[in-house]
Amino acid sequence: MSSGLRLDEDREYDSEGPLLELDGVSKHFGQESGLLAGLQFDASEFPPFTVEQERVRAVDDVSIEIRPGETLGLVGESGCGKSTLGRTVLRLLEPTEGDIYFKGENLADLDGEALRQTRSDMQMIFQDPQSSLDPRMKVGQIIEEPMRAHDMLDDEGREARAKELLAKVGLDPRHYNRHPHAFSGGQRQRINLARALSVDPDFVVCDEPVSALDVSIQAQVLNTMERLQREFGLTYLFIAHDLSVIRHISDRVAVMYLGHIVELAGKEELFENPQHPYTRALLESIPVPDPRENGSRGVLEGEVPSPVDPPSGCRFRTRCPHLIAPDAYDWTGEKWPRTRAFMRAVKRRTFEPMPAARIEAEFFDGTPPRGEAGSIVAEAIDLVATDGEADGDEADRWEAATDLLLESFAEESVCARERPAYDLESGDGERFAACHLHR
Amino acid sequence: MSSEPLLRVENLKTQFFTEAGTVRAVDGISFEVREGEIVGLVGESGAGKSVASMSIMGLVEAPGEIVGGEITYKGETIFGLEEGPDGELRKRDDALSDEEIRTRIRGNEIAVIFQDPMESLNPVFTVGGQLREFIELNRGLEGEEARAAAIDMLREVGIPDPEERYEEYPHQFSGGMRQRVLIAMALACEPSLIIADEPTTALDVTVEGQILELVDDLQSKYGTSFVWVTHDLGVVAEICDRVNVMYLGEIVEQAPVDELFYETKHPYTDALLDSIPRPDRTVTELEAIEGVMPEAIEPPSGCRFHPRCPDAREVCKRVHPEPTVIADADGEPHRAACVKHDAFDVDYEGSPPLAGATRETGDGMAEGTASELAPNPADDGGEDRE
Numbered sequence: 150m151s152s153g154l155r156l157d158e159d160r161e162y163d164s165e166g167p168l169l170e171l172d173g174v175s176k177h178f179g180q181e182s183g184l185l186a187g188l189q190f191d192a193s194e195f196p197p198f199t200v201e202q203e204r205v206r207a208v209d210d211v212s213i214e215i216r217p218g219e220t221l222g223l224v225g226e227s228g229c230g231k232s233t234l235g236r237t238v239l240r241l242l243e244p245t246e247g248d249i250y251f252k253g254e255n256l257a258d259l260d261g262e263a264l265r266q267t268r269s270d271m272q273m274i275f276q277d278p279q280s281s282l283d284p285r286m287k288v289g290q291i292i293e294e295p296m297r298a299h300d301m302l303d304d305e306g307r308e309a310r311a312k313e314l315l316a317k318v319g320l321d322p323r324h325y326n327r328h329p330h331a332f333s334g335g336q337r338q339r340i341n342l343a344r345a346l347s348v349d350p351d352f353v354v355c356d357e358p359v360s361a362l363d364v365s366i367q368a369q370v371l372n373t374m375e376r377l378q379r380e381f382g383l384t385y386l387f388i389a390h391d392l393s394v395i396r397h398i399s400d401r402v403a404v405m406y407l408g409h410i411v412e413l414a415g416k417e418e419l420f421e422n423p424q425h426p427y428t429r430a431l432l433e434s435i436p437v438p439d440p441r442e443n444g445s446r447g448v449l450e451g452e453v454p455s456p457v458d459p460p461s462g463c464r465f466r467t468r469c470p471h472l473i474a475p476d477a478y479d480w481t482g483e484k485w486p487r488t489r490a491f492m493r494a495v496k497r498r499t500f501e502p503m504p505a506a507r508i509e510a511e512f513f514d515g516t517p518p519r520g521e522a523g524s525i526v527a528e529a530i531d532l533v534a535t536d537g538e539a540d541g542d543e544a545d546r547w548e549a550a551t552d553l554l555l556e557s558f559a560e561e562s563v564c565a566r567e568r569p570a571y572d573l574e575s576g577d578g579e580r581f582a583a584c585h586l587h588r
Numbered sequence: 589m590s591s592e593p594l595l596r597v598e599n600l601k602t603q604f605f606t607e608a609g610t611v612r613a614v615d616g617i618s619f620e621v622r623e624g625e626i627v628g629l630v631g632e633s634g635a636g637k638s639v640a641s642m643s644i645m646g647l648v649e650a651p652g653e654i655v656g657g658e659i660t661y662k663g664e665t666i667f668g669l670e671e672g673p674d675g676e677l678r679k680r681d682d683a684l685s686d687e688e689i690r691t692r693i694r695g696n697e698i699a700v701i702f703q704d705p706m707e708s709l710n711p712v713f714t715v716g717g718q719l720r721e722f723i724e725l726n727r728g729l730e731g732e733e734a735r736a737a738a739i740d741m742l743r744e745v746g747i748p749d750p751e752e753r754y755e756e757y758p759h760q761f762s763g764g765m766r767q768r769v770l771i772a773m774a775l776a777c778e779p780s781l782i783i784a785d786e787p788t789t790a791l792d793v794t795v796e797g798q799i800l801e802l803v804d805d806l807q808s809k810y811g812t813s814f815v816w817v818t819h820d821l822g823v824v825a826e827i828c829d830r831v832n833v834m835y836l837g838e839i840v841e842q843a844p845v846d847e848l849f850y851e852t853k854h855p856y857t858d859a860l861l862d863s864i865p866r867p868d869r870t871v872t873e874l875e876a877i878e879g880v881m882p883e884a885i886e887p888p889s890g891c892r893f894h895p896r897c898p899d900a901r902e903v904c905k906r907v908h909p910e911p912t913v914i915a916d917a918d919g920e921p922h923r924a925a926c927v928k929h930d931a932f933d934v935d936y937e938g939s940p941p942l943a944g945a946t947r948e949t950g951d952g953m954a955e956g957t958a959s960e961l962a963p964n965p966a967d968d969g970g971e972d973r974e
Contacts, residue, residue: 226792226793226794226795227792333880335880363632363633363819363881364632364819364821364860364863364864365632365859365860365863365876365877365880366880367863368863368864368865368874368875368876368877369876369877371865371874372873372874372876390792390793391793391865392793392867393822393864393865393866393867394865396865396866396867396870397865397866397870397871397874398865416870417870420867420870430794431793431794432867433797434793434794434796434797434798435793435797435822435867436796436797436800436820436822436823436825436826437822437825437826437866437867437868438821438822438824438825438849438861438864438866439825439849439868440825440826440845440846440848440849440850441846441849441850442825442868446797446800446801446826448794448797448798448801449794449797449798451748452762452764452765497748497749498748498749498750498752499743499746499748501743544752
């Protein structure tokens with residue numbers, strides 16, 4: 150690290166503790182789509198109007214640690230809250246709840262000048278290399294801007310450093326006076342890197358930095374990022390949806406689903422031995438670039454629920470192939486998996502209306518469960534069967550059947566009643582899985 | 589293999605006439621699609637794979653134009669050019685007219701699925717209405733019958749609660765569901781061939797898995813053939829039977845999928861496979877391909893890949909290789925356009941290696957070359973420009 154590019158070697162963080170620590174961080178957004186959007190009318194109350202805000206719970210109670218010098222991969226599908234979390238970490242977004250500690254200091258306690266100083270230690274690289282560079286500025290100015298904002302060096306010093314950084318990220322220092330439009334996507338992402346490194350940060354949040362790039366360019370940029378990490382002693386929070394990229398670049402990986410971290414483990418552990426059904430489903434759905442790899446394609450049912458009204462307990466339970474049987478009933482053999490499949494088919498209306506006998510044959514192999522669970526199933530079948538005795542509009546009957554099944558079974562499962570959080574023993578120390586299968 | 593293939597593309601050339609010059613987006617490609625097959629067109633952005641697929645459908649718009657080649661579908665020429673009396677290129681008499689292509693081929697025989705489902709659906713009409721209209725126009729069904737067929741199709745592609753969702757607008761559907769609607773539309777007329785242009789690229793990985801599964805199911809049920817355009821080698825390995833790898837407007841390698849991955853014959857395909865991070869194993873160092881894809885306005889002489897090729901020799905600058913059969917994979921030809929193979933008798937072994945031809949800094953700045961001063965020194969073929 151004596152490259153001469155480190156401006157603050159004396160301020161090196163050498164504590165044993167984590168570089169960054171999130172403690173119960175949440176970020177909720179109000180849905181302010183219009184002046185009267187939140188207005189509710191209820192004639193039985195006085196005053197008859199209430200203003201109720203729907204809240205999007207983008208990030209909900211997340212606690213993680215990032216160790217100095219590591220790359221923590223944060224992976225999840227679109228809408229899971231990973232970018233929001235990345236921005237909240239830098240306090241580009243104010244957390245709704247929870248504390249963020251950087252080098253042991255609570256960011257919430259810092260303000261004004263102290264926060265500004267800390268920010269120079271934390272930088273960000275964005276996904277879109279086109280829109281994140283000002284087209285009217287020259288590359289040199291772009292790279293120098295953060296240094297100017299933080300009052301670092303004099304004009305000459307800044308120019309020298311900008312040129313040195315250009316070379317470091319694999320561009321020609323003579324391009325100092327060019328405008329961003331003259332560069333390709335991969336090169337623009339390198340300019341972003343140089344800009345982020347100009348203030349000599351310790352920590353960089355990389356939000357999908359290579360997902361807009363072609364594969365051959367992606368490899369070049371990833372290799373450069375790894376080299377820079379070694380050279381500058383950087384710690385990365387690397388956000389991506391591409392599991393292959395995450396596997397390549399990360400030391401540890403956190404998997405996010407609908408605002409929660411569902412699993413966190415060392416890279417090898419996570420990819421070779423996933424402990425959360427969602428992680429497993431994600432891994433099984435990646436197309437592997439090997440035609441002889443014909444393992445079954447894990448297909449996950451359904452869609453991600455709305456973050457406005459997320460499921461109670463485990464947020465993945467509405468799609469989980471391992472939803473745990475509710476203890477209130479007795480289950481024998483295959484009865485619970487079959488009931489679960491039937492419940493979801495009714496909820497998603499994936500089958501055509503048919504007579505009761507055929508439903509029983511199709512979903513229960515002719516023998517529906519007995520006892521209390523059996524009578525609930527029978528009632529539901531009666532509601533949706535074409536020869537059922539229930540009357541009323543078809544859509545209403547399906548809805549009644551869905552409510553009945555969900556309330557009796559899904560809501561009774563431990564997955565719905567308690568939020569799971571388990572620290573597991575593993576080969577290389579701690580790992581975390583939010584799944585009641587580890588009870 | 590003796591029978592006529594479903595689709596045959598021969599020496600197809602599509603060019604765009606721009607102010608900066610003629611962009612040879614597709615420059616003489618040939619391939620065929622047989623019944624029930626999924627054929628991949630693979631390459632990075634700017635390789636010309638999308639233009640190639642749009643050319644098959646006759647959907648190339650000005651300033652683009654198909655300037656050469658022949659496309660045959662089920663034995664009928666759907667595109668062909670001949671030289672007129674005054675030397676001008678004109679459509680051959682035996683080729684189908686635009687009218688015939690519109691009414692008989694497009695939709696009924698060959699359907700397309702695009703990458704962005706939001707752009708293919710009209711936001712001001714309901715999803716069901718659009719699907720019904722499509723069925724009415726192409727299948728001659730009317731009113732209630734067409735509506736019932738539309739709802740059946742929606743259920744077929746796995747849209748939950750199809751009666752209800754029939755009345756909804758595209759914005760009320762998620763990305764994966766919209767893509768299912770497009771697949772429903774493509775399948776509605778039971779075409780023999782579907783051209784899928786990066787249909788899963790914009791989708792999340794679990795949704796992509798769902799769509800690939802659906803395509804598998806539907807293909808075994810209807811026996812539809814596919815031309816699958818993608819940049820993702822994972823998807824290729826998963827679903828394609830045969831693959832065409834494109835680079836800068838040309839097909840550089842053509843082989844059955846297993847051959848392509850295990851008996852790779854072209855250095856570009858090799859380099860692509862080495863540069864991707866793997867989901868199934870940990871790769872410590874990625875072998876990036878040097879440089880960027882040049883522009884199709886002035887492609888490099890000889891082999892177009894030679895400035896980036898680790899195996900390039902002197903001869904590669906001079907000889908332009910055509911895809912040539914260099915191996916046999918259980919009766920299937922394995923073609924590659926690389927002179928290092930013996931099938932090209934150009935004394936590759938005796939040619940001196942191109943030392944330093946690829947020594948560049950970063951991703952594409954050749955030190956001190958003329959391109960250095962160009963306004964767009966190393967545009968990587970529109971990787972994400974515009």
